Amino acid sequence: MAISAPSFDQGLILEKCKNHLDFQLWPIEMEAQIEPWLANFLPDEKEHAYHLLNSFLFFSERMTKQLFLSAVNDLSVRIRKPGRTMSGERSAWRSLFDSILVTQVTGEAPNPTDSGNLFSRYARDFLGFDEAQILSNDEVLRVLLSNNPRPVIFVDDFAGSGNQFARMWKRKHQIGSLHMSFAMYASKQRGGFFGYCPALCTQYGAENIAKECPEVIVSPGNLLTPQYSAIAPDSIIWPDHLRQNASEFLRKASARAGIPEAGGSEDDWRGFHKLGLCIAFHHGMPDASLPLFKWQQNGWAPLVRYS
Structure with a gap:
């Protein structure tokens, strides 16, 4: 039978689906x-x-902001030290937060419609970074090369293959008389702090970035496994x-x-x-x-x- x-x-x-619509998801x-x-x-x-x-997973603006917040907040876990008090942890995170430089993950030809522009605004309006902390890639490198090492986080909506981030990390910029990339700077600067905070990231992309950009801490709002x-x-x-x-x-x-x-x-x-x-x-x-x-x-x- x-x-x-x-x-x-x-x-x-x-x-x-109707519930998703009713709840404005x-x-x-x-x-x-x-x-x-x-x-x-x-x-x-x-x-x-x-x-x-x-x-099908659709991320509204509210949900996307919360994922982005989680991605950045997760970096606070990375600076924790054994034996430090909770107040000490908060103080260390606040000190790091105030010194962070925020920049986008850009392509070869940055475009005004790039999603990174949206996340730069989220970093300012939703997370509370100061306008002066949000810079372009070459402006960040210019600050770092002026003997002013600062922690850097790269903001983005999504990392799929990780290729775009790896290309951006290795892309050379004309800084004065130097041709400099983040990869070149990080390989010479001991103790630098570089975080990549996409709202969503695939496991495939995170592993690719870890291989190609070992100095970078990948801190996504949510990690999508191959399943x-x-x-x-x-x-x-x-x-x-x-x-x-x-x-x-x-x-x-x-x-x-x-x-x-x-x-x-x-x-x-x-x-x-x-x-x-x-x-x-x-x-x-x-x-x-x-x-x-x-x-x-x-x-x-x-x-x-x-x-």
Whole structure:
């Protein structure tokens, strides 16, 4: 006798989505996008589609700020010393906080729309750093090279592969007559303090940064293990009876939408570096997330829209 696959409760998943909307965890405009997004999928794909929807993590501005706060506050644990009193710990953290220089993780050509700009504002308005503490990469290096060593933290929304941070860390800047990178400075400066505080970071990215940038303390608001990938063999996205066919479901649906297989590039159906994540922020979706959530070509209705 054939054994039917376990049933799933579509209504329960939709009720969960409604609660996210009611509690303003998801933006209200997503309410009109849930059913059209589900309608993208064929009848035999529906169960996978509902579980994909159920796994989707959307971080509102409030949640993102709290993750960022946690990332920075976690650095206070790094300076704790055995035997120091609680008041001594608070004093040490306050002294460090007041001397920190805050800077963004930038690409080759910094852009006004870079997410780092948003997190620089959070550092000032939400965390309480002084405007004078928030500087560009080259301005931070200029301060450090003026015989004024200061602790430095790099702010960001998300670290997927860790490649962007590693490139920024090793990028040379013209500082007076010197060509200097953070990596070059840190290798010569003993006792420097460099922290990287993304709101979210994958374990893959953290390990890559630890390898490429050993002087940097990675302190994320939350660390995503490999099981958060929708294409991982042990993914927590899927129930047991769907996990084996999940990658094939995603590949076929992506092909129908026109999303290519591109070797793990930013355009790949599995997301950048094939990380296959199911996350989005209020200000944008990481390239490491599945494009199926925001795709708008070939008649595909997105779950989230960004202007």
